[in-house]
Amino acid sequence: MNFNKVNTAILDKIKDAVGASNVFVDEESLANYAHDETEDLKYFPEVVVKPHDTGAVSALMKVCNAEGVPVTPRGGGTGLSGAALPVYGGVLLSMERFKKVIEIDTENLQATVEPGVITQEFMDAVGEFGLRYPVDPSSKGSCFIGGNVAHGSGGPRVVKYGTIREYILNLEVVLPDGQVIWTGANTLKYASGYNLTQLMIGSEGTLGVVTKIVTKLIPVIGHSVLMLASFAENEAACAAVSAVFRAGMTPSALEFMERKGVEWVIQYDGIQFDLKDNVNAFLMLEFDGDDMDTIFKDCEKANNVLEAHGCLEVLFADTAAQKEELWKMRRVMAESVKSNSVYKEEDTVVPRAALPKLISGIKEIGAKYGFDSVCYGHAGDGNLHVNIIKAGMSDEDWKHKLKFGITEIFELTAALGGTISGEHGIGLVQKDYMHLKYAEINLNIMRGIKQVFDPKGILNPGKIF
Amino acid sequence: MNFNKVNTAILDKIKDAVGASNVFVDEESLANYAHDETEDLKYFPEVVVKPHDTGAVSALMKVCNAEGVPVTPRGGGTGLSGAALPVYGGVLLSMERFKKVIEIDTENLQATVEPGVITQEFMDAVGEFGLRYPVDPSSKGSCFIGGNVAHGSGGPRVVKYGTIREYILNLEVVLPDGQVIWTGANTLKYASGYNLTQLMIGSEGTLGVVTKIVTKLIPVIGHSVLMLASFAENEAACAAVSAVFRAGMTPSALEFMERKGVEWVIQYDGIQFDLKDNVNAFLMLEFDGDDMDTIFKDCEKANNVLEAHGCLEVLFADTAAQKEELWKMRRVMAESVKSNSVYKEEDTVVPRAALPKLISGIKEIGAKYGFDSVCYGHAGDGNLHVNIIKAGMSDEDWKHKLKFGITEIFELTAALGGTISGEHGIGLVQKDYMHLKYAEINLNIMRGIKQVFDPKGILNPGKIF
Structure with a gap:
């Protein structure tokens, strides 16, 4: 794509449009907005703009559209697909001042x-x-x-x-x-x-x-109880997920965590947790509602289903502190993995009964290519975050061969009726894999829609397709 | 729009594409598919096609796209916006054989x-x-x-x-x-x-x-209870709707019915119902769940809210037969009105706390233009079906002035933060009112999207915008 650079004349127009005090070109600002939470990718914008209101955004877009300058909008910068990276430079539009x-x-x-x-x-x-x-x-x-x-x-x-x-x-x-x-x-x-x-x-x-x-x-919901169920094998834990729903229950959360994820959380965050030797996988189930009796009935019923599916033990958390500790374990998992190893994160989602096949397939593909993986996520939705760990893979293989392994993971996901992202989006880092699930005609329809909204292609170019 | 007529050569191609036994050009077929449930509108197709499978639909579309013949898909023909009417003739594509x-x-x-x-x-x-x-x-x-x-x-x-x-x-x-x-x-x-x-x-x-x-x-949900609450005034019933939700309850249905709707149902369907003189509006509330105690608690709480908002009386239905009778009353209302008078139906929806203003505004507009109205619908969603009744309006006024009254109803809906259809769609009969709520740029985006999917404009032309 051919875009114009932000020269002095264009910069002046941008300053006129949004107010000079909202425009930043110092090196530190450019560096701060060159990355999000996606791997270690860095793309520098030419200018960072932080408007306060709709009128300023509108004025900015008018200038950039007229001048052919790319604009990349950015929220909190927590994205995992690189959607907020200004891959063509231009304007980084930070929405951080839209705080009301x-x-x-x-x-x-x-x-x-x-x-x-x-x-x-x-x-x-x-x-x-x-x-x-x-x-x-x-x-x-x-x-x-x-x-x-x-x-x-x-x-x-x-x-x-x-x-x-x-x-x-x-x-x-x-x-x-x-x-x-x-x-x-x-x-x-x-x-x-x-x-x-x-x-x-x-x-x-x-x-x-x-x-x-x-x-x-x-x-607002009055009450909740959290259960942590441990399993000897990933597959058994994953198989129990669809069983819970088949039994007619609707938990308010049903999360899966692999042993290694929990190990790293303990290391990273100093959480106190007695991790037993025979445990390799966990399910976290939450039931909520306004009536504790009903919640306890759900928990009991869930407990029976989990036991029938090879669960080793169930811990119950019903005080706020206990629940917070367990949720924290799940929430800091991404950070813990990231702090521990070079990694890549994929966001597979399949019909939930296919989870056992998905996780065993991921491990087989890892063995073939020499990478390790830590899987966790929203198992109740069939959504598994796959953290691919460099482990013994050479730098050369990580750079050149890993993509074939990821391709196999996504091919498996698609074959199981799933798709390549459940909630992280496609952004920059998944777009080369879109064709594994979607026909060229689907992508062309998306490109056509993009063209309707953005004939000059200036808004967040280089993403999705 | 310029389309080709279905001449003999094109008809032969259509027969080749979908099989001659699935193609109908007899007068009775054309007449059967010339209308749906929208008012008394009639548009005749040139040919009716009833394919059995995706391959046949694909083959049909290839022919019609190449020949520039319009195709109007049709489901059960129960639509209230005329979306299934073949306004440009051409092919009526009935999906009635897709029955698996x-x-x-x-x-x-x-x-x-x-x-x-x-x-x-x-x-x-x-x-x-x-x-x-x-x-x-x-x-x-x-x-x-x-x-x-x-x-x-x-x-x-x-x-x-x-x-x-x-x-x-x-x-x-x-x-x-x-x-x-x-x-x-x-x-x-x-x-x-x-x-x-x-x-x-x-x-x-x-x-x-x-x-x-x-x-x-x-x-599946195990149990439900239905409540019928009566009110002296429409506005009081409508004001009680948002109060139920503000009290933290989530009924599984919350319907509004005007007195006249109930009167006509009694006439039309012979339903036994003791309609008291001082009652002018009803709310029907359903609570469902797996636990009867919880449901009864919800009903009691709802009863208190309704009483505090001027409710005259609440009937409870908890046997299957009682519930069926009440639901029937609500479900046959559209038919009853239709059988009783020349009418037009609008499908207003507003934020639910605006319902009292909406219904009193509709009555004022009716008084100004000389039409009567029967309102009922999914009040819990802020969705009110407005059945405009010809009443004392002259044929001339019905034909030429009513549209200004409808315009005022939609202007009021839009001013209250609502939109011109909640669930019936725009189709043919609402499209002239789209500009009352949506800017030309919104409609142009929709037209642009249409162009991406259907560059020749052959699929269901003349609808929405």
Whole structure:
């Protein structure tokens, strides 16, 4: 793609558009925004822009569209697919100053929020009104709700409460040419033409810049109990997952963790946990509701299902401190792995009964190519995060052969009816694998849609396809 | 738009493509498919085609795309927006022979089904496995699941279980040029590029012909109780709706019915019901779950909220027969109104706390223009079906002035944060009102997307925009 460089004349226009105090070209700023949480990738922008409002974003897009300068929007920078990396340089558009919770509408159980609000802070803000926004990705303490929209985020509660897709009612979006639209209406239902709200969700900042978000809220839930079930083998743990749902239960979370993940968390975070020798895999199950008796009945029923599927032991956590400790173990796993080894993370998702085949296949492929792996994730959704560990692989093989191993993992995922990302997105690092699951005609339709929104291709170029 | 007529040569090609026994040009067939349930509109196709499989649909689309002949797909013909009317003649593509429930996957709680399966029959089929597909529009006894996908259908259980959007995982689609794609994956999560599945849902058969549908299923629910609350005024009933949710409750249905609707149901269907003089509006609330104690607690809490909001009386139905009788009252309301008067139906939806303003505004607009109205619908979602009754309006005014009244209703809906259709779709009869809610740029984006899928514009032309 051919883009213009940000020369002095263009920089002046950008400063005019958004205000000089919101424009940064110092080396430190450029370096700070050259990476996200994806591996060790670095792409430097030519300029970092931090506007405060929709009007400034619109003015910026008008300049960049006219001048042919690429713009890469960025949320909290916690992405794992490289979607916020400015691979063609140009403008890095940080949404970090869009920090307002504009309205919490307690009459309609809705909120209007700016995209730069940290997800946990939004959850806390609505919690003060006895309301709940249940979409809590592991990075909820630092990711932005705007980035969550861009990636169609999930997290552990999807299994009962659904992804962000089920909570977003309406979006204010600045189009690549600077025009501003609302995608839908502030209603729980919409059958008024193509659903542009749903199209925008998960489009990874390639179709428009989200500047306001209207979400649905639900009543706060009174109680929960967390169970940690241990298994001798990965496959047995994975097989128990679909059994829980077949028994008619709907846990509010059902997470899988491999032994090595737990070992590394213990090392990394100093968590106290008695990891027994015969345990190789864990399931974490949460049941929530307003009535403790019903929750205990669910736990008992789940316990029976788990025992029938080879579970060695079940720990119950019902105090806030115990639950927090177990959740922490799951939440810091990504960081722990990252701190421990050179790694790559894939985000496989399959129909949940296929999980045993997926995990044993991943281990076989690893043995063939010489890499190790640590798997964990939202097993209740069939969503397994595969952390590929360099282990004994040579630098040469890591650089040149690993991609064939990843290809085999995705081919297996597709063969099992799954897809190559459940919640992390395609971004930069998965786009070469899209053809393993999707026909060229699917990709061409996506390219066509991109062209409708962004004829000059200036918004987050080089991503998805 | 310029389309070719189906001449003898083209008809022969169509017969070659789909088999002569699946092609109908007799007058009776053409008349049978010239209307759906939308008012008294009639548009005759030139030929009716009833293929059995994806290959035949693909072959048909190739011929029609090459020859420039319009194709209008049709499900059960129960639509209320005229989306299945062949306004430019050409081919009427009836999906009535796509009747197979292909797979009920009890391991993954998913099903694969053809679009011509009647919604209730699909619900019954999965019910035999102890599973539930909860999307039950009022027409569930005759509408097709394919039509439900095309319209993003709702129904009374949306308020707890969500619209069809939350149950469709993947679609097999024949594109306007005959190419066949799967839109996504059979997974509970998808973050692999633009969500073509969600884009297809609610696109009213304008982007492609759905030939296979993969749905999520949930466990069957053990129990439910239905409550019928009566009010002296529409506004009081509508104000009680948002109060129920603000109290932290999530009913599995919350329907509103105006007195006149109930009167007409009693007349039309001979339902036994003691309609008291001081009652002018009803709310129907359903609570469901696996535990009767919890349900009774919810009912009691709801009862308190309703009493605090001016409710006159609450009837409880907990036997199957009582519940069926009440549901029947709600379900036959559309038919009863239709049998009683010349009417037009609008499908307004607003944030639910705005319902009192919506309904009183509708009555004021009616008084101004001289039409009567019967309102009922899914109040829990803020979704009010407005049945406009000719009443004392002259034929002349009905023909020429009513549209200004409808315009005012939609302007009010939009001003309250709502949209012009919650679940019926835009189709033919609402398209002239789209600009009241959506900017020209929104409509142009929709037109652009249409162009990507259907460059020749042959698939269901004349709809939405």
